[in-house]
Amino acid sequence: MSFRKEDVEYVASLARINVSEEEKGVLADELSRILHFAGQLQELDLSGVETTSHIGLDQTVTRRDEARPSLPSDVALANAPEQEDQQFKVPAVLEG
Amino acid sequence: MVDAYSGIRKIHQALVDGEVTSQDLASSAISRVDQHDHEIRAFIHIERGSTDHPSEPSLGTGLLAGIPYALKDNMCFEGIETTCASKILKGYIPPYSATAAQRLQLAGGVMIGKVNMDEFAMGSSTENSAFYPTRNPWDTAFVPGGSSGGSAAAVAAGYVPYALGSDTGGSIRQPAAFCGVVGLKPTYGLVSRYGLVAFASSLDQIGPITHSVEDAAIVLQAIAGHDERDSTSVPVEVPDYLASLTGNIKGLRVGVAKEYFSPDIDAGVRESVLKAIDQLKQLGATVTEVSLPHTQYALAAYYLIAPAEASSNLARYDGVRYGFRAKDAENLLDLYKKTRSEGFGKEVKRRILIGTYALSSGYYDAYYKRAQQVRTLIRRDFEQAFMSVDVIVSPTTPTTAFRLGEKVSDPLTMYLNDICTIPINLAGLPAISVPCGLVDGMPVGLQLIGRMFDEPTLLRAAHAYEKAAGFAPMRPAMDQGVATL
Structure with missing residues (x-):
């Protein structure tokens, strides 16, 4: 598998990143080489081998369903680039 | 008179004896930063207010107080x-502290500043910082390693x-090796990741960088232990790490894996590491060969798993909340x-794209799932090897520090720096890098790898070697003006 400019464009749109025409060319080349390197995993016979996602984690941990103190909203909002009425403010989601 | 190289125990004694005050220590740390850091550039933020912290009694009586x-x-x-050395987090003021930092504060530690790194910890040279690269105190033409290059240089x-x-x-280990200091990566789950900005959550672990194994044990003691705010933090009893530093490794079974001595390992590094292995033998350890046959696949697996996790973790940076x-x-x-295009640097974007691709529909089985299966094989290799040995030793890095700019143009060459350290993260094991000599004036690191949660044996072996080798603490020649400062 090698990356073409269109592939870069597609993956970048999934990742919500804009790439310029020039960047597309460079990235297509770099990502192709990284993927080619990763391609060596294809030579292994992995049938029947289970996956490891985490080490030493046998089960999902849950906490008791009890109310606890949390950040007051003004503190939680303190880093917001823009806020209004105790909420994070963003540009319009829908046009018009 | 004590200085930062004296060791925590001696500095602690000097405080107890009233030879210095903690305010003196913070002031002299900051004045040394002021004197040298325009060249080294280890710090992103200097906490100048840290010199007027409360006096000794209220800091407690522990070794770190x-x-x-x-x-x-x-x-x-x-x-x-907290910036992660990224433009995208510029100006972010966290409303809480990481558990590890909080525990150091509880132990009376005095935080004097935040140090540089590769953006979002993605890199091996600290050249990927959005602010400026950090330089190696041994020679400022060289990188300090990364991504914790600022920590190791400081x-x-x-x-x-x-x-x-x-x-x-x-x-932690690669920059420690490049800078001639000790770097410990604890077992996955031993130190809480709460408040650590996530890169690859199944691999990330916080650990100390110090001048000696004893100091690493002291710091680990303070930060280790279960934390319910990190669901991957393991509820194990924390042993007394200092007590494990007996200096005696008679009968310790040391494994050497040929896969870690490939032709990619520089001759000088190889020689220093082999000398260190001889030293372990002289101390009474038995050295046997072990095999870790899937080592050659670790790097490829890592460069799918870590970017995949990163692409998901870094989805949160969208310009809305902070x-x-x-x-x-x-x-x-x-x-x-x-926001994401302007806020993230090149390497971060590359990894987000690789990770997004590896997780995308149609490629998941071929890349991400396969990498996770290989992770199982690497874990099993170690389990097998640790049935016959207690620790495994290797070089920490294939070469000593390289020059700034030497590897930035080729991401794959940069990735090869981590061939000896990556398998350990995939397997979740603890490992430590200790200085084992100099090649052409630059430090070499010896890596020791332990069983899950067997930091006591790992630290005992590293400490015994360090005492016998007599390298610690290593001082770069910056004060004598011999280094290119």
């Missing part, structure tokens, strides 16, 4: 900007006795795209 330290800038400290330069770093594929927000966005989607 009143002693300054530095924090890698991907760990939150309440009220102090310790090597004698600013602080210790710093915290984080290690996802070698980011950090940088791009101007003139037409709508919400445009805001996301502009």
